[in-house]
Amino acid sequence: MKWLIQLRLRMMMLFCITLALASCLQKKSIADNHTIMPNQLEMIAAVVNEYCDANLFFGTVYITSVDKVVYQSNCGPQNMQYDVDNSVKSKYRIGSNTKAFSAAILMKMLDGKDLRQETIGDHLPWYPDNQCADVSLHHLLTMSSGINNYSDNEAVYDNYGWRPYLYNSSLDLNGPEDFSNRFCTCGAEAGQSGTPSFTPGSKYEYSNCNYYLIGNIIEQLAAGKQGNIGREYWFANIVQEQILNPLSMTDSGSYSAIGVYSNMTTGYIYNQNQYLPLANGRPPATGGPAPYEDILVNPYSNPLVLYSAGDLYSTVEDMHKWDQGLYGTQILNDTQKLAAFAPYSNTGSSDECEYYGYGWFVTYVDPNQYGKVANCPENPADANLRMYEKFLQYSGSYPYSWVTSFTRLLERDQSIMVFSNYVKEGIESDCIAKEIRNIIFYSDKHRTEQCQQDLNQA
DSSP states (O other): OHHHHHHHHHHHHHHHHHHHHHHHTTOOOSSSOOOOOHHHHHHHHHHHHHHHHTTOOOEEEEEEETTEEEEEEEESEEETTTTEEOOTTOBEEOGGGHHHHHHHHHHHHTTTSOTTTOBHHHHOTTSOSSGGGGOBHHHHHTTOSOOOOGGGOTTHHHHOOOSSOSSOTTSSOOHHHHHHHHHSSSOGGGTOSSSOSSOTTSSOOOOHHHHHHHHHHHHHHHHSSOSSOOGGGSHHHHHIIIIITTTTOTTOEEOOTTOOOTTBOOOEEETTOTTGGGOSSOOOSSOOSTTOTTEEEOOOOOGGGTGGGTOEEEOHHHHHHHHHHTTSSSSSOHHHHHHHTSOOEEOOOSSSEEEEOSSSEEEEEOTTSOSOOSOOOSSGGGSOGGGSEEEEEEEEEOTTSOEEEEEEETTTTEEEEEEESEESSSOHHHHHHHHHHHHHHHSSOOOOHHHHHHHHTO
């Protein structure tokens, strides 16, 4: 275990450096005036209309500045069958935007603990006694654990994740714990042999297992055990109690397949989408009414497979409450926010200078010149990132239908939400969000070749 002790010492040093760097990076603000000007709003409207008119985007675009809404637009059907259009009241499955909520809850529950020293094995008694049990909670939070991604195994969406688990009463576990025990313990079903696929903390590799295990740990901390626990200790109710209720996010929650939700969007997918053949559910044989003949209702996927890694739904109005709540101390205190919004794992993005924080992608841009930040080192402490502007982002996608792009421009106290319930190629929400950010930063949409090609082929 000598390697583990040495690794922890190195990570502790990096943590101190990173927090110091993060503290410097909290400064307001590079430019004096962050008002989104009328000509910029006109450009934003033109971009949104272009995607809507081409039937590439169904959803809601919502831009805020402090507590004001400066732009909103809706297009496409919330539900084709009942001829209901999308609105700001539409509820969207927010996918991996759930991870920021999970990270915040874990930080609150373990306030004062060193997350670099706390391990999976410290908190999950049922977890196998292998090298993955020594993975720290920091490594889970920063997508640097070396635990394989269960989402790469399409079979998991068929029979697993039910609560209580339906197929094996011999294990004293419940649905999410049994799921993790099968797919997130570095065992044979996950394609591992009891060891991480790389030295934890040495690199970034996206894995939904990281945040699924965080949900297991949250429930363990709340209930003091796992298996047959009361509903009040389920992740869905913990997030309600600790975040949604305090922020009055009354149109948000964890999605249940048997729930009934007013204004819930129906998910749609293009019938020629390249990933549709991988879907485990059976999409309808025919599409919607004109002009939606080539658009199908999404195949069913068990929502408990997403759990604390991606199962929440919300509206743009509620997500604005979440955004504003994170500027105060109602959810996270100042020290916790410094840790949550700090850059840790370099994602290796070829498009922008991007790191992974605690439940967020942390991105740096030069607000005076469009293009990739030249110096984006593996270790963020190796560069002077203070000269750039930092923002937080996530594109939460639910298999085959919903894509919710959420951006927090921290130094401007602005947010950009592009929430969609339709996937054609799967890039449309991100294209719109990036072009809006570029208009705000540079007064130019700077559309990528891929996004233009998507429009050309519509």
